[in-house]
Amino acid sequence: MTADDVRAIRVEAVESLLVEKGLVDSAVVDRIVEHYENNVGPLNGAKVVARAWTDPAFRERLLANGTKAVAELGFGGPEGSMIVAIENTPEVHNVVVCTLCSCYPWPVLGLPPTWYKSAEYRSRMVAEPRKLLGEMGLDVPATKKVRVWDSSAEARYLVVPERPAGTEALGAEELASLVSRDSMIGVAVAKEPTP
Amino acid sequence: MTEQAEQIPQATIEGDLEGPVSPPRDNGAIVFAAPWERRVFGIVLALCRDGRLPWEDFRQQLIAQIAADPDRPYWESWAAALEAVLSTAAALQRDEVDEREHTLLARPAGHDHRDDEHGHGHGHGHGHGH
Numbered sequence: 001m002t003a004d005d006v007r008a009i010r011v012e013a014v015e016s017l018l019v020e021k022g023l024v025d026s027a028v029v030d031r032i033v034e035h036y037e038n039n040v041g042p043l044n045g046a047k048v049v050a051r052a053w054t055d056p057a058f059r060e061r062l063l064a065n066g067t068k069a070v071a072e073l074g075f076g077g078p079e080g081s082m083i084v085a086i087e088n089t090p091e092v093h094n095v096v097v098c099t100l101c102s103c104y105p106w107p108v109l110g111l112p113p114t115w116y117k118s119a120e121y122r123s124r125m126v127a128e129p130r131k132l133l134g135e136m137g138l139d140v141p142a143t144k145k146v147r148v149w150d151s152s153a154e155a156r157y158l159v160v161p162e163r164p165a166g167t168e169a170l171g172a173e174e175l176a177s178l179v180s181r182d183s184m185i186g187v188a189v190a191k192e193p194t195p
Numbered sequence: 196m197t198e199q200a201e202q203i204p205q206a207t208i209e210g211d212l213e214g215p216v217s218p219p220r221d222n223g224a225i226v227f228a229a230p231w232e233r234r235v236f237g238i239v240l241a242l243c244r245d246g247r248l249p250w251e252d253f254r255q256q257l258i259a260q261i262a263a264d265p266d267r268p269y270w271e272s273w274a275a276a277l278e279a280v281l282s283t284a285a286a287l288q289r290d291e292v293d294e295r296e297h298t299l300l301a302r303p304a305g306h307d308h309r310d311d312e313h314g315h316g317h318g319h320g321h322g323h324g325h
Contacts, residue, residue, distance in 0.1 A: 008231035011274055013295035015238055017287055023247055029237035032244065036225055037233070 042181035044075045045108035045158060049184065050175035052085070053163045063087060066105075066158060075107040082153065083108065087160040088186075092145045095133065095186030096157040097125040103151040105158045109181055116185065126150070136187045149186075159186040167193050216257050219269055232270040239277055248280060256280045 066083035
């Protein structure tokens with residue numbers, strides 16, 4: 001019996017007793033876990049981006065009104081009331097920061113990573129974005145402009161990364177798997193498909 | 196379904212899920228390595244959502260459990276915190292859990308892993324109904 005089996009049985013014992021005492025409903029536990037696994041995380045944003053890559057009309061709606069467009073996919077809530085999508089192009093790379101606190105498009109990206117809230121990121125992304133991006137592993141070509149967006153409660157920015165070349169044949173799910181959280185903050189680009 | 200999930204006191208819990216005792220994450224999503232980990236996470240949140248367990252009580256216990264054994268894997272501390280907080284609240288005593296654990300261990304082959312630990316992976320046949 002492995003250590004995991006032992007833990008599993010212990011947890012099952014706790015859960016079965018709580019159910020019998022009427023303190024917990026297993027179906028509710030299922031729903032909560034599924035909620036955290038599926039509804040609260042950057043996979044939401046990745047689905048939005050994949051849709052924008054494949055559906056030009058959706059892309060236009062997304063860029064015109066981010067909040068409304070992501071609601072079409074079922075993402076929203078109080079924290080998502082002011083989502084603004086900005087699109088990377090061959091000429092411009094966008095990156096998001098919240099200089100004052102940690103404003104973030106929660107319904108599409110989940111909780112912000114620790115570094116996003118750090119004083120260093122908040123100040124340096126404004127003062128020397130190209131250098132900081134390089135340190136974070138993204139070298140933006142000199143020919144490309146870097147545009148820094150300051151997120152706030154009025155506008156929580158979501159970067160739509162450029163669609164990588166060679167992805168024409170991929171389906172929505174495969175495309176979404178190329179879109180990382182970091183690429184939607186703008187400190188990375190979308191992943192190349194694995195051949 | 197969504198409506199029910201939204202009844203979780205999210206302001207409190209979400210805030211703590213990124214604090215010093217926050218769960219392990221990958222690319223922003225909470226990481227579960229084994230099915231029991233997601234289960235014990237969900238049980239705590241279900242108790243909080245129903246108002247049966249104040250999130251702050253659990254959080255303090257989790258902090259204590261992590262401090263008591265910093266090298267213990269995160270979700271084991273989480274499970275220990277749940278048992279401790281239930282015991283303190285007199286909702287569930289440790290000997291009750293011990294007894295149930297023994298009952299579950301005594302299930303016939305096919306319902307536990309005693310006899311087939313080499314034959315099957317983890318997380319199957321626990322009968323959680325999902």
